[in-house]
Amino acid sequence: MTDDYVAQRYVHLRRAAFLMCGDWERAGEVARDTLARALTDPDVGDLDLWAYGDLMAAFKPSHGRREHVFVAPPEPAAQGEADVDAALGDVYTVLVLDALRRLSPKCRAVVVLHHFCHLSVNDTAEVLGIDGGKVTEYEAEGLTAFDDLMRITRPAVAR
Incomplete structure (x- = not known):
């Protein structure tokens, strides 16, 4: 695995992790840990699918541990920014993150992998260890x- 691959995949893995946890x-810690394991695991087939699978495993709920997800804009806004489009973008970002937070962890993983990471239904199913029919159900x-x-x-945003 090259340094270029790690640098490029880190951005994507960090974004997927952020969508899972807010x-x-x-997100950065989980993405770094995933890439570190990818460097040392000799049995990695399709590296991208393996990395997404490893990343999603970090967000599997464990019994007795309450899931903590909070909603925050993805990047801090620039100081003094008065751009209305940017402000609306922040509102929609928070709405998307809030919607993700409300989903069950498995459903959230399907939406993140299929819609934000652009994995196919089959690849999403492989990463999560479920069949394609379940991916379609969780997606719906x-x-x-x-x-x-x-x-x-929508009415509150349109004001």
């Missing part, structure tokens, strides 16, 4: 939740 610091649940949230909040 915390840039934790997630998209319905997004649609409901956006419909409910």
Whole structure:
């Protein structure tokens, strides 16, 4: 694995981790840990699918541990920024993160992998260890939740 690959994949893995947990610091740690394991695991086949699978495993809920997800804009806004489009973009970012937070962890993983990471249904199923039919079910649940949230909040955003 080359340094270029690590640098390029880190950005994508960190973004996927952020969408799963809503915390840039934790997302960076999980992405770095995933890449470190990829460097030392001799049985990595498709490196991208392996990396996404390893990353998603970090977000599997464990019994007795309460999931903590908070919503924050993905990047801090520039000081003094008065751009209305940027402000609306931040509002929509928070809405998307809030919708993701409301999904079950497995549903959130499907939506993140399939829609934000652009993995196929089959690749998403392979990464998560479920069949393609379940991916489709979780995807439908997630998209319905997004649609409901956006419909409910649209009047407030349009003001």
